Amino acid sequence: MSMPTTPSANGAAPVPQSAVDSERDVYDVTIIGCGPTGQFAAFYAGLRGARTQIIDSLEEPGGALTAIYPEKYIYDVIGFPKVLAKDFVAQCDIQARRGEPTIRLNEEVLELAAVEDGLIRLTTSRGERWSRSVVVCAGVGAFEPKRLTVPGVRELEGRGVHYFAKRVEDFRGKDVVIVGGGDSAVDWAVTLEPVARHVTLIHRSKFRAHEATVDELEASSVDLRFPGCEVTAVHAGDDGRLAAIAFKDGEGAEHDVACQELIVAIGFVADLGPLKTWGFELQKNQIVVDKITMGTSIPGVFAAGDIAAYPAKFKLIATGAAEAVTAVNHAVTFYDPKARLDAGHSTNIMEKRDKSVAVSPVPVPAD
Ligand SMILES: Cc1cc2nc3c(=O)[nH]c(=O)nc-3n(C[C@H](O)[C@H](O)[C@H](O)COP(=O)(O)OP(=O)(O)OC[C@H]3O[C@@H](n4cnc5c(N)ncnc54)[C@H](O)[C@@H]3O)c2cc1C
Incomplete structure (x- = not known):
């Protein structure tokens, strides 16, 4: 029936x-x-x-x-x-x-x-x-968050690649790369700096975040890679989780950064x-x-x-x-x-x- x-x-x-x-x-x-x-x-x-x-x-x-x-x-x-x-x-x-x-x-x-x-x-x-x-x-x-379009990044979502980061504790003692230059990216960089082992912030132009937070960022130990820097690849380790990213600087030179976590905050x-x-x-x-x-x-x-x-x-x-x-x-x-x-x-x-x-x-x- x-x-x-x-x-x-x-x-x-x-x-x-x-x-x-x-x-x-x-x-x-x-x-x-x-x-x-x-x-x-x-x-x-x-x-x-x-x-x-x-x-x-x-x-x-x-x-x-x-x-x-x-x-x-x-x-x-x-x-x-x-x-x-x-x-x-x-x-x-x-x-x-x-x-x-x-x-x-x-x-x-x-x-x-x-x-x-x-x-x-x-x-x-x-x-x-x-x-x-x-x-x-x-x-x-x-x-919807704007997504990175580099090869392999979709497969690593939830396995080291984040578009919505929530808990600071998830990043304790880790090597973290953050991509973006707005409020969200800069806030996360400043927040995670005392918690993570190392924080790298990659951005392609100048920071658009609140002035006071940018001042805090510049006074911090966050490794700032800007302007003209863009992520070009993500690499998984043997465990299938994020292990490193590659980025290109303003002169076109390629760099690798070992990291366990990548926060992408490039807008919506x-x-x-x-x-x-x-x-x-x-x-x-x-x-x-x-x-x-x-x-x-x-x-x-x-x-x-x-x-x-x-x-x-x-x-x-x-x-x-x-x-x-x-x-x-x-x-x-x-x-x-x-x-x-x-x-x-x-x-x-x-x-x-x-x-x-x-x-x-x-x-x-x-x-
Ligand atoms: C840069 C900028 C500056 C502005 N400045 C001013 C200003 O000074 N003064 C002023 O009055 N207005 C300003 N505006 C306009 C103002 O932001 C909008 O009029 C206001 O946000 C409209 O509110 P809303 O709740 O109708 O929609 P939104 O604020 O756009 O909220 C809509 C919500 O619906 C959710 N949603 C949509 N579809 C779905 C779905 N299928 N399922 C679940 N959730 C869904 C979205 O995620 C979103 O959170 C500005 C706008 C911009 C972009």
Whole structure:
């Protein structure tokens, strides 16, 4: 007997009934993307009493602010005359957590399909997630680390070659090579210098990291190979793990460096990737939405922030926050048609729920 199926609202392959019947942990609102828009949407969904999960392929919250410009000042977000992107993200994180969302980092959403009982199934790099509504806050797509393209490097990923380094202790007593010249590369070099046996930093131009960290780097024992230096090969040892790298200097001379660990921090690329195939109406890599509701062409799925397209759109943090409010309010009335569209002011809602609302002090640097 063939397995019964349910149609997919976005025209994708039908969903097998067995998947629908299996045990599911259903959320009211799922937010795809933990950039500033997704973070604010998570807070707001919590404010509306929604059981919320937020999913991001990156290992840290903050979207573009964390991946591209953590050390840059922002001047045009409400309430902060001048704030470093990473400090702003930290405050957004505190605010998002007031909504008590389940935060799933390091997890990419690969597929989205609506199933017959009003639920939406998300297939991710870690399994299946279920939701009554979805708010897509995916910016310009999932950020992926830029990869080295030298021969043999793919095979050594996880065996000495890292794109996301996490635990300092993994590098204790090792010979470490770091590639890159931005904040991430320079931060790792300075952090590992007192822990590793030897740290070499290879970069092809000048360092773009925060001035104070570059000063720290230059005063350290890190072996600096720049400008004009590029990795040309990686070599495995008999145990199948990384044993050495080769690099070319500015004059074209080749050098070998014995190392057990290689951290590649040469930036990120964004790609709409799987999202393109979910059935949305797209316009220049953005999802077309109804400006009144932020609804997409898939029922129950809304979009906000840089990913959302409508006439006279501004791609700014401030506008993303406003769109998140609209999207969440309409998501709530989608899965609960009796709910009010406008929940009123946050003070009334929060104080009713929690008499002791703690407001954390916000560090605003002086000029
Ligand atoms: C250099 C630079 C400077 C800027 N300066 C300013 C400024 O001064 N002021 C201002 O207002 N704006 C500024 N912007 C714009 C601002 O950064 C964006 O408007 C803002 O980041 C949009 O937030 P977002 O949450 O919509 O998207 P993003 O910040 O791009 O976050 C999207 C998140 O979604 C995740 N994601 C995407 N697809 C998936 C998937 N399939 N599965 C899981 N996760 C996924 C991504 O990994 C990412 O973390 C600047 C942008 C740049 C590049």
